[in-house]
Amino acid sequence: xxxxxxxxxxLRKLIANTKGFSSVIGTxxxxxxxxxxxxxxxxxxxxxxTEYFQSVKEKNQLEVDRLNEKLSAENVxxxxxxxxxxxxxxxxxxxxxSVHLTTLWVLDTTIRKYGFNDTLNINLQPGEKLSIKGTExxxxxxxxxxNTHVFSSWFITTRGNAVPLEKEGGLIVAQVSAGIGxxxxxxxxxxxxxxxxxxxxxxxxxxxxxxxxxVVIQPASGGIAFQVALTNYDPSKRNITxxxxxxxxxxxxxxxxxPRGSMWYIVNVNANGVISNTYTPVNLTYxxxxxxxxxxxxxxxxxxxxxxxxxxxxxxAPVNLALxxxxxxxxxxxNIPFVSxxxxx
Amino acid sequence: MNLKKxxxxxxxxxxxSAVISNVILAGAVITVxxxxxxxxxxxxxxxxxxxxxxxxxxxxxxKERLAFEYVFYDKANLTVYLLxxxxxxxxxxxxxxxxxxxxxxxxxxxxxxxxxYFNDTQIADQDLDRGEEGCFVLSPLSLETGVNYSVxxxxxxxxxxxxxxxx
Numbered sequence: 001x002x003x004x005x006x007x008x009x010x011l012r013k014l015i016a017n018t019k020g021f022s023s024v025i026g027t028x029x030x031x032x033x034x035x036x037x038x039x040x041x042x043x044x045x046x047x048x049x050t051e052y053f054q055s056v057k058e059k060n061q062l063e064v065d066r067l068n069e070k071l072s073a074e075n076v077x078x079x080x081x082x083x084x085x086x087x088x089x090x091x092x093x094x095x096x097x098s099v100h101l102t103t104l105w106v107l108d109t110t111i112r113k114y115g116f117n118d119t120l121n122i123n124l125q126p127g128e129k130l131s132i133k134g135t136e137x138x139x140x141x142x143x144x145x146x147n148t149h150v151f152s153s154w155f156i157t158t159r160g161n162a163v164p165l166e167k168e169g170g171l172i173v174a175q176v177s178a179g180i181g182x183x184x185x186x187x188x189x190x191x192x193x194x195x196x197x198x199x200x201x202x203x204x205x206x207x208x209x210x211x212x213x214x215v216v217i218q219p220a221s222g223g224i225a226f227q228v229a230l231t232n233y234d235p236s237k238r239n240i241t242x243x244x245x246x247x248x249x250x251x252x253x254x255x256x257x258x259p260r261g262s263m264w265y266i267v268n269v270n271a272n273g274v275i276s277n278t279y280t281p282v283n284l285t286y287x288x289x290x291x292x293x294x295x296x297x298x299x300x301x302x303x304x305x306x307x308x309x310x311x312x313x314x315x316x317a318p319v320n321l322a323l324x325x326x327x328x329x330x331x332x333x334x335n336i337p338f339v340s341x342x343x344x345x
Numbered sequence: 346m347n348l349k350k351x352x353x354x355x356x357x358x359x360x361x362s363a364v365i366s367n368v369i370l371a372g373a374v375i376t377v378x379x380x381x382x383x384x385x386x387x388x389x390x391x392x393x394x395x396x397x398x399x400x401x402x403x404x405x406x407x408k409e410r411l412a413f414e415y416v417f418y419d420k421a422n423l424t425v426y427l428l429x430x431x432x433x434x435x436x437x438x439x440x441x442x443x444x445x446x447x448x449x450x451x452x453x454x455x456x457x458x459x460x461x462y463f464n465d466t467q468i469a470d471q472d473l474d475r476g477e478e479g480c481f482v483l484s485p486l487s488l489e490t491g492v493n494y495s496v497x498x499x500x501x502x503x504x505x506x507x508x509x510x511x512x
Contacts, residue, residue: 023374025371025374025375025378026374026377026378029374029375029378029381029382030378030381033378033381033382033385036382037385037386037389040389041389041392041393044393045396048396048397048400051400051404052400052403052404055403055404055407055408056407058408058432059407059408062410062431062432066430102428102476102478103414103428103478105414105415112419114415114417116414116415116426116463118463118478156412156414156428158430158476159430160410160411160412160428160430161412162412162414
């Protein structure tokens with residue numbers, strides 16, 4: 001018998017043998033069951049883990065965004081009136097992400113009371129600046145708040161960061177004010193105008209641009225007006241009111257023993273550059289720069305009406321700003337020896 | 346002739362018992378296998394459910410974030426102002442712990458304080474949704490002036506948020 005036929009015989013015998021058939025079926029089933037279950041559980045667990053790590057990733061991204069939020073809030077100014085604190089501030093988004101402000105908190109540390117404004121909806125793109133001033137100032141209600149009180153405040157962003165509002169150089173300004181006076185002038189905004197008569201009114205030519213006030217080309221007729229930008233830095237944050245006696249005067253060193261002067265009294269100018277015939281006291285609110293005009297040859301009080309003024313002399317002259325008025329409920333006066341001018345013509 | 350053969354085969358007891366036994370065994374194995382399959386499926390789905398619940402709870406916890414806008418103490422009342430700055434709604438305040446931040450000594454524990462909006466209106470669902478602000482008052486509470494305290498808020502999902510303040 002050959003080996004080949006012997007093998008065929010064995011195989012036939014094996015196929016014909018039914019013993020152990022059930023074991024084969026059972027094992028196959030078990031293997032299939034285990035495979036199906038293991039695969040499904042593995043895949044499902046994998047998907048759950050992926051979901052979890054996705055959440056961890058999102059959480060980390062949120063944290064990174066929160067830490068990258070960089071907003072500066074400077075030059076803050078508080079004005080309290082009738083239990084309402086108006087907050088003026090310059091904002092700048094210095095971070096790489098946009099910032100959304102939701103709430104402003106203000107704490108009156110003097111009386112330990114606080115207030116908030118949660119109706120803000122301020123969005124700042126990266127690099128964007130926003131100056132919140134004047135009528136746009138953020139209002140916060142705090143009972144019995146007063147201008148003389150000390151405030152602190154902070155913004156809350158949507159990402160949950162608190163951004164404190166800072167007073168840039170507040171201490172230095174307060175110290176200087178206490179030393180030399182409560183009114184400061186912006187040297188870069190000193191201007192002059194020629195005054196012309198149009199109909200019955202006097203107007204400032206080229207208003208509001210004007211010309212830099214340091215070199216004045218005097219017209220043959222009409223008058224000259226000066227504009228100065230004044231800011232009230234009273235440490236007690238009281239209002240300053242300027243009376244009609246406030247004057248800008250110059251001294252021309254014509255002769256050593258006989259200096260000559262010219263003067264321009266304070267006036268009111270409307271939005272179109274028209275000078276009022278009479279004078280209404282100008283208020284300087286704490287921290288807010290205010291333009292003040294000097295143009296009248298006479299003090300506008302009583303029956304005096306506006307009279308244009310020219311410089312009587314030419315050449316270099318030091319300028320003094322003699323301000324008379326009130327600070328809060330008290331009288332106040334300050335002389336600012338501030339610039340020199342050169343009069344041509 | 347065929348009838349004879351069939352009758353003869355019926356009387357061959359050995360051969361018949363082998364077929365029957367194989368069929369019975371195979372049937373039993375298949376039946377038991379199906380039972381095992383269903384049982385295993387039931388067990389695995391129960392495991393899936395538990396795992397899924399645990400995982401979802403962890404994910405929800407991860408998404409929670411509360412920011413303390415302000416904490417103010419006055420006349421035995423501690424007011425805590427919160428903002429939900431996370432990415433999930435329905436953040437509840439379960440427990441609040443007050444303790445000395447210096448040595449960690451527990452001062453007082455409050456459970457489920459009443460959440461109100463900043464305008465003192467009570468929040469109907471007593472939770473904070475995304476971007477929502479709310480506050481609660483803890484009272485009575487006697488704290489020393491000028492001391493650092495910490496307030497720890499535990500949410501319903503188990504997240505912890507902490508803030509230190511000076512009275």
